[in-house]
Amino acid sequence: MEFIDVSAKTIEDAIAKGVAQLAEDGQELVETKVLEQPSNGFLGIGRKPAVVRLFFTSVAKTATQEEVAHVEEQSVAVASKPVATSETEVQDTAVEASEGDVVEKPSKKELSKEDQQEIAEKGKQFLDDMFTQMGLTVVIEKMMTKDKITFQVHGEDLGILIGKHGQTLDAIQYLTNLVAHKDVSGHCHIVVDVENYRSRREETLVNLAKRLASKVKRNRQKVSLEPMNAFERKIIHTALQGDKNVVTNSEGDEPFRHVVITYKK
DSSP states (O other), X not given: OEEEXXXXXXXXXXXXXXXXXXXXXXXXXXXXXXXXXXXXXXXXXXXXXXXEEEEEEEOOXXXXXXXXXXXXXXXXXXXXXXXXXXXXXXXXXXXEOGGGOEEEOOOOSOOOHHHHHHHHHHHHHHHHHHHHHTTOOEEEEEEEOSSEEEEEEEESSOGGGTOGGGHHHHHHHHXXXXXXXXXXXXXXXXXXXETTHHHHHHHHHHHHHHHHHHHHHHHOOOEEXXXXXXXXXXXXXXXXXXXXXXXXXXXXXXXXXXXXXXEOO
């Protein structure tokens, strides 16, 4: 697999720099790996930058968002080669427990409106700067609730920001959360979306779960899905939790952890 090595003062800056470079070259982020942690040295002597390796594949910049979001049933079978999940996936809102249960993390601190507004402003500024460096013309719609900030990105030919199964989008969201919360007390989860990709992806996964559940009940043989992050696995578990004829479990270790649908006698 092809890759580029990028260095910067911090890990998040290196990833952001690399994502922008890949987007300009029409490449799709597949996986990230930290090669060297940054070091300040002693009194400035021996200072070392962060070095990050970004693995990528080539994609067409003109690909439509529908093509990027589309998931065929054949692509989710374990028989297909699993795609390594980016190390930068965001899983701030939930952690997966055994048997597919998802346990919400307790809130750390009550967030004031002023702090939330500061987080939102820093997050939007980071996205504006990133998209400007990438040469993209976009409109960023901001929506805020008590415990979540959502940035919906609108524009043309933005499939490059999504990547395979949203991996590039997850990386952008991760970086936005890091930058926006720096030097700010409290926490408010930031969601970055592109032309409602996440809701369309959720609908795709729900339909997929139901199709595969029907297959399991018909053949009475378990089916394993491709590796997914915790959020997408939760969608599968939730979609089938009311079906009395099947049971879902998560198996394997990250980044290859996946959902298994089994017939329930």
